Structure formats: structure tokens, C-alpha cells
Amino acid sequence: MSKANLFYAQSGGVTSVINASACGVIETARKNKDKIGKVYAGLNGIVGALRENLIDTSKESKQAIAALRSTPAGAFGSCRYKLKSYAENKREYERLMEVFVAHNIRYFLYNGGGDSQDTANKISQLSLEKGYPITCIGVPKTVDNDLPITDNSPGFGSVAKYVAVSIREAGLDVASMCDSSTKVFVMEVMGRHAGWIAGAAGLATEQEGDAPHIILFPEIAFDKEKFLRKIKSSVKKYGYCAIVVSEGAQNKDGSFLADAGGADAFGHVQLGGVAPFVAKMIKDELGYKYHWAVADYLQRAARHIASATDVNQAYAVGQAAVEFALAGKNAVMPAIVRGKGKRYSWKIGEAKLSAVANVEKMMPRNFISRDGFHITDAAREYLSPLIQGEDYPKYKNGIPQYARLKKQLEKKKLRKWKTS
């Protein structure tokens, strides 16, 4: 069999370490030139395959590829685009096969969350049916940490570190000012469905009184009275109260806290996120001076404060994906397996795509303290290793120097693709 090419694509919301996975994929493929021809990266994810926009990564220098390891976001472009089922949109799958055949692509590596693993799994099945077998390997990625089987998801550890560091620092700021000024600080973090990221902020509390004093999880129905009582008690005891709120924080009826105000009298939808909403509630009810922050993309792009553990794992799953493909595995995803010892260790295992697809791993209730406002020791034990180690990018003129790629496209061979 002649050397086949490999297609790699990034999918969904990006992270500060997804390019470390890309780096693992490309560097490992380059070490196996006898088996793998070119590595194509989809320009803007799977859409790049549909449109036949294939970035020829062989045109990128060794240095540029190495720099991916410390470059945040999706260097080849990502997309929010979920393929429908084969029955619903046969045309898309046929097109993908056509592009893969035209460019002699026999390896498909898809770097994303649950949806992407599902897509990779479907393509694997279809390729067998079509008699053009493609090795499909998933590469796990999501800041939400909600992939099953794998002990954690690459991308999460770095956001976790960012939020823990940020609330520690902002907490000290408020502590300095609280005697005569700001008494309450609210920081909003990501995690629409699960409180993993919010919970990670709890790692900043190493001693009694350390920020954050309150965490609002999506998993715990918001109880306004209890919340306000807790703030008052924190201000009384420590002089201030630092709060981390998940964007997914919910009322008892399952509605998002931030949507509670709904539209105003002019029909304008509320501007803010949940942080300003919560901050204003505190001001109205308790009268405390407040500040609030919404980290938004800053948290998931913060490569400057990435977790070294996370970077290493992100690279390792990229590397393993290529090794799996070369070992003849198919429809699997490298997973992170935690060692049993007291001291944290991890290795790469494997998970079937069919078992990963469309399953969300929620935060266990025993990770949240009884009063619902902080994390437990069990949560600390799980979370703490994931944020360990610093892995600083290179700086020039005070600014991190991230990879700049040529992103040269392979010559097209097929007719233009039109979205149906």
C-alpha cells in the first residue's frame, strides 16, 4: 500500500493547548514519513474538508510546528459545525469521502469534544461501508472537562489554573480595599452545563479565609436567601467576600440566573452575564460596594498561564492518536488514565469512540461541599494535579510570541462545495 495522507481538524471552542495536540500529531507524523505522507489540516475544522481547504502542513517549518506547543487557540481555525446523521445529510458525508479519496487521505484525526468524537465514529463506519477504509482517531479536547472515560480533558487543566490564579489575585486585591471600599467581588467563569471550571477556582482556597468564599455551581439550584446569608457571614468574618459564579448557575426551575431579569421594559434583552446580575443583587439586598469581572475568552486562551500537566497531556494525546493509527487501531480516542498511586501519575489509554460520543461527564455531588458553596477534599484531590506546573511561552518585547503559520492550501481537485 502506498503512503497515505493524514487529515487533522480542530473542532468547537478552542483551548490554550489544542495546538499542543496539533503539534503532537504533526511531529509524530513527521517521524513516520515512511508510513504517513502529508499531514493536511482542515482550514477552520471539518468545514475545511468539505470546502477542500486543506492546509499543507509540510510547508510549515520545524520551528513553526514546534511553536504550536505553546500557542493558544486553533492555529488552523476551528468551527462550530456539527455534521448531521448520514440519513439526514448524506451529501456531506459523500463529499468528505470524495475529498479524502481525491487527496489519498486514509487517516482522519478529529480534535474536539463529544460531538466531534461522534462525527469521527460515523465517518469510520461509513468509510468501511463505502469500501474506502479510513482510520478514524479522536483527539480529546474541551475546557468543559465533560468527556467520559478519559480521566480529564486536555484544555481543562489550563482554564482551571487560570481561574484559580485569577481569583487568588483578585481576592487579595479586594482584601486590601475592603476596609473602606469594595467588599464583594464576583468573577464569572465558563461551564454552561457543569461546574468543573467554577470548582477549580476553589483550589485557590488553601487556608481558612482565602478566596473564593463562595462558588455558585450549575449543579446546585440557586438559593438567594442562603447565598446572601453566606456573603454577610464572609464579610463579617474576613472583611470581604470573593465569589466565583459559573455562567451556568441556575435557579430551582432550571432557568439560568443571568436570564432571570429577562428583557427590560423596552424589550431589550439583558446585556450582562451572570456576574453583573449577581453583583447587582448583592448591592440591592446588602448594600455592599462591589466589583465584577467576566473572563470569557481570556480564560480559555490564557496560554501564558497554562498548566504544564495540561500541555504535556495535550501533546501526548496528539502523539498517541498518530501512534494508534499506525498501530492499526480505529474508531478510538487516546484517553488519560490516572495512576492508582498516592502521587499523581498518568498514562495514555484508549477509549472507543462509540462509548465517548455524546456522553457528558458531570461533576459528582461529593465534589461539592454540603452547603453547596465550595469544593470538597475529594474534588481537590482530583483537580489539584491537573493545574500543576508552569509552561511559559517565549516572550519578545514583553509579549508572548505565538506561532505564525503560512497555512498554504493544497491545490483543489474537485468542484466547489456549496452548503446545502
Added chain:
Amino acid sequence: MSKANLFYAQSGGVTSVINASACGVIETARKNKDKIGKVYAGLNGIVGALRENLIDTSKESKQAIAALRSTPAGAFGSCRYKLKSYAENKREYERLMEVFVAHNIRYFLYNGGGDSQDTANKISQLSLEKGYPITCIGVPKTVDNDLPITDNSPGFGSVAKYVAVSIREAGLDVASMCDSSTKVFVMEVMGRHAGWIAGAAGLATEQEGDAPHIILFPEIAFDKEKFLRKIKSSVKKYGYCAIVVSEGAQNKDGSFLADAGGADAFGHVQLGGVAPFVAKMIKDELGYKYHWAVADYLQRAARHIASATDVNQAYAVGQAAVEFALAGKNAVMPAIVRGKGKRYSWKIGEAKLSAVANVEKMMPRNFISRDGFHITDAAREYLSPLIQGEDYPKYKNGIPQYARLKKQLEKKKLRKWKTS
């Protein structure tokens, strides 16, 4: 003359390097034990002197004081408390003198912005009149960079670095997603009166097309049509648009952009900052999907990404303040003097408190590009050296380990102070 004690206080909004100045003060005083007795730090700033809450820093270990160099926020507590003029509130000044006399304090070092330098100056004059001369030295600090005479203000360089790094990272995130998702990102930064911080974000633009594409300065009246046109053109050229908006961005009539919506029909003041306001305007007018972030305290507390230049200068002004005091100088402030050479250099000079007090240094118009949306080369030349170098704190378990002080108070000798 017997050895006199020194009183040091932190004032106003804190920064990620004000404790580096405290470290410079205390370490230098400790090296001069033959001349300086104890160093007292005011608990929560000048209010600590009024209340006779004097932290005895001699009880802190050498290690704890050294750790201040890499600890953000105000380790002794700061305050938003401006002394009135002597004529308006004689009682406060009398009390300060009383506390200083009771504790044999002959050196007063005040670490703050323009208001604080004014206060230090007043105390200096008064002490002479009262026949109990106190050496008053200002220690410059402000993220706003608005102190005159000194080339820049310690605290600014680190915020500047934070915003430049953050918009570079978030910009890459948006660039990855823009093909099928978010096209506009708005990041709000501090700077109510001047655009120094917003301008510093412009350092992230090193090549054509780099984020940020638009900066909204307080100095440039907001022009909605021009702004929307610029966004459209950025999206057309680069696929996305990353915007940095100063919290002080203003309309032509001088009103803050964020206040434009005013109160809603229920009389509630708008929740959001200017970022969500601007983001929603873009959505309404151009229909682009957007994300926004408000860094708030995260930016000025971000010791993890402090500028090494800033840390060194913050330490140096603390050190120089003590050296000035010992050299018999009075009513002055160490100032940063930029060298004339092409290569950036700096040394410590001195500024009279009377010349510093209550003067705001605004950003020159020639630092802002002609179209009002970015910085010029002149601005780059000034700003770039201030964010150079990284000065990472120590980490344990993935979290920065910041100084934890005992903050043991000196025994009180006077009656309790009541605010009038």
C-alpha cells in the same frame, strides 16, 4: 538624635507591584538599623495611622518581606480615604501628628497616586509648623500612569503587559472561531480618565491584522458611525474584529459610553460595563456574533504576568524613598527618569511633592493614531519598554504562593479615634 521610626502606608487602588515598593522600603530600612528604628505599616493605609493601627513589620520574617516583592495587592491594606485640607479638617492632621509623636515616627512614606502625594506634602508642611519635623517622602504608584514628572508610574507596566498579553491571546481565539462563530470580541480595561491602559493593549499588534483592531480611548469622542464602519472593514479584511475599550470611553458630550443607556424604566441603573454595552450595539447594528470580557481587578492584581521592568522600578522607588529620607531630603518623591539613548534605560530621579500633587498626566494626542482607533509609533516607543521582561512568582501545587503576613499591631498608646 535617637533612632526614629518610619511609617509607611499604601493608598488608593492597589496594583500588582505596590508590595514590591513596600519590600524596597522595608528591606532598605532594615539595612539602616543604625538610623531607622521600626518600620510601621498602616493597617489599611493612612486610616491605620488615624486609628493607631500600626503594623509592626519587625515581626515579619526576612522571607515574608522578601516575598512581598512578588505579591500583588496591598499586603498591609489600602484605603480610599483622602484627607481634607488642614483648614477643613484640622482634627485629622492633629491626630496624625499625635500618633507620630507617640510612636517616635519621624519618617512618613506614602505609597500612592496624586492625592497621596498631596497629603504627604501637606503633612510635611504641617510638621514643620508644629515644630515636630517629619521627613515626608512620596512613593509613586498608580495603574493609571497619570503621575507627572516621573516617566511612568509603577503599577502601570504590569497592567499594560496584562492587557497586551490578554488581547493577543483572546484575539487568536476569535481568529480561530470567526469563520462559523464569534466575529467580534470586546475587552474592557481600566482607565477612567486617560487611555494609557487601553493604549498599551495596542502593543499586541505587531503585524498587520494582529489584534486589537480597534481601541476606544477616553481621549477620543466616540463616533458610532465611524466605529461601525471600522468594525465592518476589519471583519472583511481579517475575518474578525478584536476591540479594546477603556472604561472611560466617552461620547462627544463627555458622558461615559456605558452610561448612555442610563437607568431602565424601573429606575435601575444599567448593570453592565462598557464592554457589554458596545458588544450589544455591534450585534444590533451589524448582526455579528460577539463575546465580551471585563477584566476589572484581574488586570491590576495579575502578579503572575507582571512586567519585570515594572517590578524592578516599584522596588527601586521604595528603596530610593528610604535613601532620600536618610539623605535629608524632604517633601519629594522618587521619580523614574528615562535615559536618552536608543536602548531603554532608566534611573531614579526626584520630584517635588508640590509639583506632583493633583496634576494628571494625560496621554499625548500624538500617541493616538489619526483615525483615533489605535496607537502610533511614538506611543509604542514609550510603552514597549515598560512591559519588558517576565518576573514570575513562585508556585506550589500549581498556585502562586504570595506572602502571608502576621500583621501584628503595635500596642496602642492613645485614646480611640473616631471619624468625625
